[in-house]
Amino acid sequence: MTIGHRWGLFNEHFFMSVTMSFGAFIAGSTSEGGGAVAFPVMTIFAGISPPVARDFSMMIQSVGMSAAALTITTNSIIVEWRAIRFAMMGGCLGMFLGLEWLSPLLPPPVVKLFFVSLWLAFACVLVLRLKMPLQDAIQEKISNFSKLDILRLMCVGFIGGVITSLSGSGLDIVTFLLLVLFYNINEKVATPTSVVLMAGISIIGFAWRASPFTAPIATESWNYWWVCVPIVVVFAPLGATFIQKRSRHFIVMLLFISILVQFIGAQILVPESKELAGFSILTFASTLLFLWLLNRNLFKKYRSHSVQKSLLQE
Numbered sequence: 001m002t003i004g005h006r007w008g009l010f011n012e013h014f015f016m017s018v019t020m021s022f023g024a025f026i027a028g029s030t031s032e033g034g035g036a037v038a039f040p041v042m043t044i045f046a047g048i049s050p051p052v053a054r055d056f057s058m059m060i061q062s063v064g065m066s067a068a069a070l071t072i073t074t075n076s077i078i079v080e081w082r083a084i085r086f087a088m089m090g091g092c093l094g095m096f097l098g099l100e101w102l103s104p105l106l107p108p109p110v111v112k113l114f115f116v117s118l119w120l121a122f123a124c125v126l127v128l129r130l131k132m133p134l135q136d137a138i139q140e141k142i143s144n145f146s147k148l149d150i151l152r153l154m155c156v157g158f159i160g161g162v163i164t165s166l167s168g169s170g171l172d173i174v175t176f177l178l179l180v181l182f183y184n185i186n187e188k189v190a191t192p193t194s195v196v197l198m199a200g201i202s203i204i205g206f207a208w209r210a211s212p213f214t215a216p217i218a219t220e221s222w223n224y225w226w227v228c229v230p231i232v233v234v235f236a237p238l239g240a241t242f243i244q245k246r247s248r249h250f251i252v253m254l255l256f257i258s259i260l261v262q263f264i265g266a267q268i269l270v271p272e273s274k275e276l277a278g279f280s281i282l283t284f285a286s287t288l289l290f291l292w293l294l295n296r297n298l299f300k301k302y303r304s305h306s307v308q309k310s311l312l313q314e
Helices: 009-029 035-045 050-074 079-105 108-130 147-167 171-182 187-210 219-243 248-269 276-314
Strands: none
Touching: 009 035, 009 050, 009 187, 009 219, 009 248, 035 050, 035 108, 035 147, 050 108, 050 147, 050 187, 050 219, 079 108, 079 147, 079 171, 079 187, 079 276, 108 147, 108 171, 108 248, 108 276, 147 187, 171 187, 171 276, 187 219, 187 248
């Protein structure tokens, strides 16, 4: 900051430092990347273009979530390394394709509403899952790991990578949901797993965007990055440490509240047409359907458990 005479950037961009103090804490403590906080604040509340916000999100996560990932690994916090390995493979492919071909085609309002609608569907399913009395079945790792699991992780990773190419985050929460909803992995294992995963793909995405093989990163993104780096390297590890002493219910409700605020803000501030409103509803509904299909085995177990409980009571 001193060598580049950049301290003056705080005068104009301090709002991002404040935003990322919260965003980095969320990134370290939940399955949401810091970009999941930065992207809606920048695009919806500050009116910044989605490509600038996306690049900044990956840039800052490569620092903050890496600091959180270092805290996770050095403190021997349990993660599912196989999920990280194979979801990363699919995620990188999806991100590269999305950055170069899909992202330039979508107008900013579509990207903004896609982001908040998708995330709200994720949050609703997680809250619903809290009602299911399946604590005894919750696992610490994927059992009976097979080639089908590799394919499943890579496919879901690909979807997460495409989402990341639009908003700067997404691979983390998509993989988190696969682990939690399909494999019934404990949120306290799935959360640090998603943090390490997002740190890795953020570094790769940042390196690609900074390379001579693609369009240059906007000066605006760099300026925001400089005023947030000193913040995120402190708050992300604090979040990773803080969350280990909290319950599954606390983790899920923290996610839900932050996502709900983003969604409400988007509905108020993003000018909507009938087409955009329909797109938002379609995104929300189709995501719920996908997550229901992902989670149908868990719902079956829940219904079976409910029936057994009713018979015992009778």
